[in-house]
Amino acid sequence: MFDWQQLLDSETGQKLTLLGTALGFVGGAAWIAFKGMVKGRPTSTAVAAAIANAPPVCGARDLGPVFERVRADVAEVRDDVQEVRKDIEHIRDLMIRIEDRTRGGMPR
Amino acid sequence: MRRISHALVEHGRATEWLTSGVLLTFGLTLALPGDTMAAPTFHVLAGLGMDDASLSAPLTLVGTSRLAALYINGSWKRSPMLRMVGAIIGAGVFGFLAVAFVLPMVVEGVPPSTGPGTYLVLALFDALAAHRSGADVRLAATPRL
Numbered sequence: 372m373f374d375w376q377q378l379l380d381s382e383t384g385q386k387l388t389l390l391g392t393a394l395g396f397v398g399g400a401a402w403i404a405f406k407g408m409v410k411g412r413p414t415s416t417a418v419a420a421a422i423a424n425a426p427p428v429c430g431a432r433d434l435g436p437v438f439e440r441v442r443a444d445v446a447e448v449r450d451d452v453q454e455v456r457k458d459i460e461h462i463r464d465l466m467i468r469i470e471d472r473t474r475g476g477m478p479r
Numbered sequence: 480m481r482r483i484s485h486a487l488v489e490h491g492r493a494t495e496w497l498t499s500g501v502l503l504t505f506g507l508t509l510a511l512p513g514d515t516m517a518a519p520t521f522h523v524l525a526g527l528g529m530d531d532a533s534l535s536a537p538l539t540l541v542g543t544s545r546l547a548a549l550y551i552n553g554s555w556k557r558s559p560m561l562r563m564v565g566a567i568i569g570a571g572v573f574g575f576l577a578v579a580f581v582l583p584m585v586v587e588g589v590p591p592s593t594g595p596g597t598y599l600v601l602a603l604f605d606a607l608a609a610h611r612s613g614a615d616v617r618l619a620a621t622p623r624l
Binding site for chain 1: 523526527563566567568569570571573574578582585586602605607609610611613614615616617618
């Protein structure tokens with residue numbers, strides 16, 4: 372049977388143990404990173420495709436209309452914000468014009 | 480300040496910040512005046528011919544690079560790759576340190592210290608960070624909608 376204690380007692384054995392452990396951890400982490408690269412995280416396209424292809428029993432397809440409704444709501448809010456921004460710009464122009472007209476004409 | 484706090488917690492990368500911070504702190508501590516390697520707990524590392532400077536410089540470099548990559552993440556396409564490489568190196572360093580501190584316990588029968596367990600946990604979390612940043616590398620390469 373291999374004598375581990377004798378290996379660890381020698382200086383060379385200790386160096387080999389440390390080097391081997393470090394390389395083992397680096398190799399293991401590299402493998403895990405590779406697995407992460409292969410598997411990845413789901414993109415929005417992949418999630419949409421998975422929902423579309425999900426079996427009916429799963430119930431994930433029911434999320435489709437919900438997502439569509441949320442998307443429509445977001446688009447509506449965005450349009451509203453753009454309208455408000457346009458109104459603000461218009462009011463700003465009006466204010467500048469009023470200011471320009473009153474500056475020279477009003478008696479002091 | 481708000482940007483830093485946001486960067487710390489966004490997308491659940493807090494553990495990556497933690498392990499990178501520990502790596503940088505370890506490197507900076509070795510760079511402080513005084514011979515840390517002369518301490519009895521470090522005699523295994525000193526026996527390998529390592530001194531403060533030979534450990535401090537690479538660890539500070541790796542720690543700083545990882546923190547910079549985490550901070551700018553998203554602004555530069557290759558930052559996930561930098562994070563992944565940093566996490567792999569970090570796992571190796573922490574694993575190495577765990578064994579370096581466990582050897583005196585096994586060989587010389589010195590009382591257990593808190594080092595090995597702590598560094599082992601950090602190594603495991605860096606392996607997890609490697610998986611996560613590996614996934615981010617793939618995500619960064621995938622065109623979004």
